[in-house]
Amino acid sequence: MAQDQYLIKVGFLVSYDYEFMKNSLPIVYPHADQISFAIDKDRKTWNGESFEIPDTFFDWVKEFDTENKINIYEDNFYVPSLTAMECDTRERNLLAEYMGSDGWHLQIDSDEYFLDFPGFVNYLKTLKPGESTQVYARWITMYKKNGNDIFLINTNEVFPVASISPKYKLARLSDTVNNIYTDFKVLHQSWAREEEEIQLKLRNWGHNTDFDAESYFRFWKTINKQTYRYAKSFHPLDPWLWPSLEYFEAEKIEQLIGKVKEFLKRK
Incomplete structure (x- = not known):
């Protein structure tokens, strides 16, 4: 594939949390060649x-x-005979087909905000990938938001985001030969939502049958400025992935992104 064929194609899955697109879309828009919802x-x-x-x-x-x-x-994208995870994977593959076979495919969820998207795109342009290549970034998970109090998980939890000729097997995971792991960080507003939204998420995301959602929801509700220090090893599927929480104060996502960048410089 010639270098000028490595277009930057961004695909978003848009659902009940569509409002988050107003945070994520402006970050990628100037640097993408094509965007699909x-x-x-x-x-x-x-x-x-x-x-x-x-x-x-x-x-x-x-x-x-x-x-x-x-x-x-x-x-x-909803098939009653499939599990939520199977529907997730199916939708991502259908979106990949819709986006076309050439170029870099970046599948980004509406609640994922790159801290340095221009840098990530420039990095992709330095690669000479084969047809079985997948590039990973790292999540910083927003766990809870109480007003301007925000609790984050800063780990090295990786996730696949960019692929050449993707054929997804489980959500965004592919059976790729060449996996490239980067240190680019993505703020993930996964759990920092209103209680009603969290309950909706727990019922409808791909892992909705993999753990005791009601019990975990009760734990999530206990997190606040007084208790967050005591939360240890609390990922719902693999506890060790989330060892502890960090506290930030921010009114808007743009402000939080700036504070997280400064925090990472000091680490």
């Missing part, structure tokens, strides 16, 4: 629950898309 045409989650996306969101997207980079791909 995958949205269930019947507004169903992977677990079959209904959700709504108001017209005002699509009006915002249209107004934001000044360079005509964004395409919206609607399809049936």
Whole structure:
């Protein structure tokens, strides 16, 4: 594949947490060649629950898309006979097909915010990948948000984000021959949501049957400025992945990103 064919193609899965796109899209937009949104045409989650996306969101997207980079791909992504994880993987593969076979495929969830997306894109452009290549970044997970009090997990937890000719096997994981691990960090607003949103997430994400969701929700509710120091080894699937929490104070995501960058410089 010639170097000029390595387009930067970004795909987002857009669902009930569509509002987070207003944080994640501006970060990637200037540096992407193509952007695709995958949205269930019947507004169903992977677990079959209904959700709504108001017209005002699509009006915002249209107004934001000044360079005509964004395409919206609607399809049936909920299949009753499949598990939530199987629906997750299926949607990612359908989105990859929609995005076309050439170039770098970056599948980014709406609640993932790169700290240095221009740097990541420039890094991809230095690579000479084969057809079976997947590049990993590292999450900084936003665990809880109480007003301006934000509790983060800063670990080396990796996740796949960029692929050449992806064929996903489990969510974004592929059976790739060449896996490249980087130190680029991504702020992941995974758990820093309102209680109702957390309950919706627990019912509908790909791991919804892998642990006692109700018990874990009760634990999550206990985290605050007085208790966060005592949370140890608390990842719901692999406890050791999340050893402890860090405290930050920020009103907006942009402010938090700046503070996290300064924090990482001091580490």
